[in-house]
Amino acid sequence: MNEGAPPRLREPASPGELFRAFNALALQGFGGVLPVAQRVLVEQRNWLTREQFVEVLSLGQVLPGPNIVNMALMIGDRFFGLRGAAAALLGLLCAPLLIVLLLAALYGQLSGIPAVAGALRGMGAVSAGLIIATALKVMPTLEGNPLGRPLAGLMVLLSALAIGWWRVPLVWVVLGLGAVSMALAAWRMQR
Amino acid sequence: MNAILFGPGLLTHADLWAMCLHFMLLSVLAIGGAITTTPEMSRYVVGERGWLSDAQFTASVALAQAAPGPNLLFVAVIGWNVAGLAGVAATMIGSLLPSTTLALLATRWGAQHQQTLAVRAFKAGMAPLTIGMLLATGWVLTEPLRGHVATAGLVAVAVVFILYTRLSPLWPIAIGAVVGALGYLG
Numbered sequence: 320m321n322e323g324a325p326p327r328l329r330e331p332a333s334p335g336e337l338f339r340a341f342n343a344l345a346l347q348g349f350g351g352v353l354p355v356a357q358r359v360l361v362e363q364r365n366w367l368t369r370e371q372f373v374e375v376l377s378l379g380q381v382l383p384g385p386n387i388v389n390m391a392l393m394i395g396d397r398f399f400g401l402r403g404a405a406a407a408l409l410g411l412l413c414a415p416l417l418i419v420l421l422l423a424a425l426y427g428q429l430s431g432i433p434a435v436a437g438a439l440r441g442m443g444a445v446s447a448g449l450i451i452a453t454a455l456k457v458m459p460t461l462e463g464n465p466l467g468r469p470l471a472g473l474m475v476l477l478s479a480l481a482i483g484w485w486r487v488p489l490v491w492v493v494l495g496l497g498a499v500s501m502a503l504a505a506w507r508m509q510r
Numbered sequence: 511m512n513a514i515l516f517g518p519g520l521l522t523h524a525d526l527w528a529m530c531l532h533f534m535l536l537s538v539l540a541i542g543g544a545i546t547t548t549p550e551m552s553r554y555v556v557g558e559r560g561w562l563s564d565a566q567f568t569a570s571v572a573l574a575q576a577a578p579g580p581n582l583l584f585v586a587v588i589g590w591n592v593a594g595l596a597g598v599a600a601t602m603i604g605s606l607l608p609s610t611t612l613a614l615l616a617t618r619w620g621a622q623h624q625q626t627l628a629v630r631a632f633k634a635g636m637a638p639l640t641i642g643m644l645l646a647t648g649w650v651l652t653e654p655l656r657g658h659v660a661t662a663g664l665v666a667v668a669v670v671f672i673l674y675t676r677l678s679p680l681w682p683i684a685i686g687a688v689v690g691a692l693g694y695l696g
Contacts, residue, residue, distance in 0.1 A: 345579045349683045350651070352580055353644070354672060358679065377636035380643060382616055383540045384609025385582040392610055393617040404614060415579020416586055420598065422577055423587045426569065434691040439576045441690020444652060444661045445682045448668025451648035454641050456672055461641070464634055471638045478642030483649040490541050492639065501635030505627055508634070 329365045334399050334406035340364060341391055341410030350446025352387045352411070354453040366394065369460045381493050387411065465507045466500070474500050517594035520561055526593060526600045529555075533585065533604025540609060551588070561592045582606075660694040 331337045344359040345352055353376070361372050379389035388411065395407030422429070429435050461471040478496055481487040512519065521529070532554055536547040552567050562570070570591055574584035582605065589601030623629050648665075655661040664686050671682045689695070 347578065347678055347680050348580070349578050349680075350575055350581075351647075355679050358672070358676075362676065373637050373640055374633050377633065377640045378616060378620060379613070380640060381541065381636065382609065382613050383538050384606070384613060385540075385580050387580050388582060388606070388610065389613040392613045396614055396617055397621070401614075404610075408610065411580060412583075415577065415583055416598075416602075419574055419577040419579065419583045419587055420590055422573055423570070423590050426573055433693075437693055437695060438687040438691040439572075440655060440695040441660075441664060441686035441688070442576065442683050443686075444655050444664040444690075444695065445668045445686030447648045447651035447655075448665035449648075449672060449679050449682065450644055450651065451665065452669040452672030454644035454648065455669065457644075458641055461638060464637055465630075466634060466638065474635075474638035475642040475645070478639040479645040479649070480642075481646075482643055483646030489643070492643075493541070493636075497636060497639055500639060501631045504634035505631035508627065508630060 327365070328368065331364075331366060331398055331403075334395070334402050337395050337398065337403055338406040338410035340366075341395075341407045342414055345411045345415050348387075348415075349442050351450055354446075354449035356387060356390065357453050357456065360394070366398075369457050370463070373457050373460050380489075381497070465504050467507065470503060513594060515594050516596050517590065517592060521593045521597070525559075526596055529559075529589075529592070529597070530600040530604040533601050534608050537605045537608040538612075540605075548584075551585075555588060555592065562588070566591055655695055658695050660689055664689060 331340065340359060344355045347355045347359075357369075357372055360366050361369055367375070375390050375393050376386060379386040379393065382389050388408065391407040391411045392404045395403035395405070397403070399406070458475075461468065461475070464471045466474065474496065478492055481492050481496060482489065533551075536550060539550075540547045548571060552564070555561050556564055556567050567588065570587040571584045574587050575581060577583065585601040585605045586598045589597035589599070591597070593600065620629055620632075652661055652665060664682075667685060668679075668682045671677060671679065
């Protein structure tokens with residue numbers, strides 16, 4: 320998992336490059352765009368470190384709205400201000416919107432075919448695995464966390480259980496566990 | 511042509527504006543993504559207004575999940591089924607405008623205050639929760655498929671692809687589609 324020293328960060332050359340990158344990653348994102356976003360933005364384009372990816376995602380998920388949309392806006396804004404935010408958002412949404420509307424128009428003919436339904440289930444299982452894998456991939460970023468390894472690990476476990484097993488709404492996880500975790504981090508950083 | 515622009519023609523202009531406003535309200539409440547507001551959306555579109563049937567609503571969500579791109583696009587499919595392209599504009603603008611404005615304001619505020627204890631504590635404290643949320647999301651998505659051995663295999667294939675190769679995630683997705691189409695997932 321550890322691939323040595325991280326390569327130097329690069330920047331997109333223009334809003335057009337942002338548009339193309341987000342367009343490309345959106346079109347590869349079946350059942351969730353986050354795993355592809357991590358691969359493209361961090362590993363292929365080197366626009367963000369893994370740590371920055373987790374930071375942007377943290378903010379993106381506590382704000383209302385889809386976290387990938389929030390991420391696109393924040394990353395676009397960071398490089399080119401409003402123009403960059405608009406370019407990233409349009410890149411993320413335009414082509415997939417056309418595709419999904421086309422599918423909606425054809426849906427009646429496709430949904431009855433058993434192979435199609437089976438293929439969709441198989442893609443669903445893989446996209447679940449991709450999200451789990453992305454979590455494992457960014458896990459090493461916790462090494463440098465001010466919480467320290469045991470506490471950070473405990474927070475990962477508790478939040479995963481709260482959301483995935485006990486099905487606590489995200490708002491309460493953020494307000495409860497999140498507040499505790501942030502307070503502990505603040506306390507550790509002040510010492 | 512009218513069917514493309516306005517769908518089945520159930521909605522008046524006032525209805526379209528009302529739908530847009532309702533989706534704006536939901537956008538502000540959509541912490542954890544638009545998908546978390548589906549129960550309320552279904553209550554409004556199916557129960558209160560009767561613009562779609564329950565089955566149409568569920569099929570709209572499933573369709574968007576299967577297509578490439580952000581899951582948010584399920585609101586576009588709902589808009590399309592209710593009122594054609596006018597409906598798409600109403601639901602998409604409603605869902606995006608409030609949350610995008612907030613996201614931009616928040617990221618700029620955070621960038622200006624990144625040295626403050628509050629922002630640093632937020633980043634450090636939220637990082638493990640974000641990773642926990644990803645694990646939970648993956649786990650929840652396997653729920654309808656847990657009875658099948660093939661599911662565990664496909665999850666493992668996806669994990670190996672991401673951790674140990676630099677290939678596009680499209681490859682494991684294609685493998686999943688083939689395995690599923692051959693009938694290994696019921």
